[in-house]
Amino acid sequence: MLKKVKFKFSLHHNNCEKKLILYGASYNILLDKLLDREEAEKIHGSSIFSLSPLYLNFNENRAEMYVATWNEEGIKLLNDIRDRLVFENMVFNFDLNGECIEFKFNSYQECSNDCFGLRMKDINNIPFSEIKDVELFINTPFFIKLVNKNYCYPDIDIICNCLKKNQFKIEGNSDEIDIKNLFPTSFYFKNIKVRYCGLDMYGCVGYIKIDITGLSLKDREVFIKQLVYSTYIGIGAKNAHGFGNINIKIDGKSVREITRG
Known part of the structure; x- marks a missing residue:
């Protein structure tokens, strides 16, 4: 729903x-x-x-x-x-x-379900057994204050808790994995040009690359599904202190590239 x-x-x-x-x-x-x-x-x-x-x-x-x-x-x-x-x-x-x-x-x-670039049914087309790493791009809504560039940094526990909640919103999923162990202790930020509402702006984007080769196939599937789901609905605004959506790349490719060729 x-x-x-x-x-x-x-x-x-x-x-x-x-x-x-x-x-x-x-x-x-x-x-x-x-x-x-x-x-x-x-x-x-x-x-x-x-x-x-x-x-x-x-x-x-x-x-x-x-x-x-x-x-x-x-x-x-x-x-x-x-x-x-x-x-x-x-x-x-x-x-x-x-x-x-x-x-x-x-x-x-x-807004229609398709207008945000992801159809949930496409998740099942992801080749989970072949995936080695996942890269997250975390777009903070605090990242543009053009006067003083006052950035807000994430708390790793907050991000993990929000992703964990999304894990249980996937239909038919009842499994749980320890997400925090997959994350390093810090995020890397850089100031880049971004597109928002069709316009170019400069903003602060967080990057993190996660090696998932140590996960079992089942845990890998659960983890990737929850990340993909999070790119679709966003992460809980209150628990993430206002964080917006995240985007991910799977082995260097976008979800759309993998699921739709």
Whole structure:
């Protein structure tokens, strides 16, 4: 059960500097602005949502964010948010780095399962027995602050716990492996050009390569499935302190290359 939606807002502000920003404020906006206090308290500390970074385009005065959920409570809350935004034509102010910006609801879009580049049924086409290593690219929604480049680094335990939860969302899977033992003690970050919403930006991306040759075939399959699933739904926003989606390469190839040739 998966529901993924996009919220779009128009922006009103006094900022004369035209810029594009990815900002890790989407979880705060969800809790503080889109949910009422009772709803926010109910989900605070849980991980029923995965969120993209908040994308701000000051050239076109618009903002957007993706929200995904995978259980009935999350779907109900997303539907409540949609109704509230549509019928109340919601407007709210939000402080971004000391600047007060007015957000006005623009549109709500439900995203198809294929629009994020992965069909879950393709997972079973992966040749698990032939795979030697997996490379993760972790895109942080905190990674672009164009003024001070204030990066936020991940906690290995948080990442492992979030991936572990996704492991049990794979249909028919009941196995568990010790994920943390597969990870080194630190991540490697570098500042690179990235594409977001069709635009070039500079951001901080984390890289990690994992040798899985020591895993049994069964554990290898479980681990890769959970990683692929995580690229699809993202990792839990609260437990990952606002982390967005991850991407992986399997033996140097993307999941699409392996599953679809």
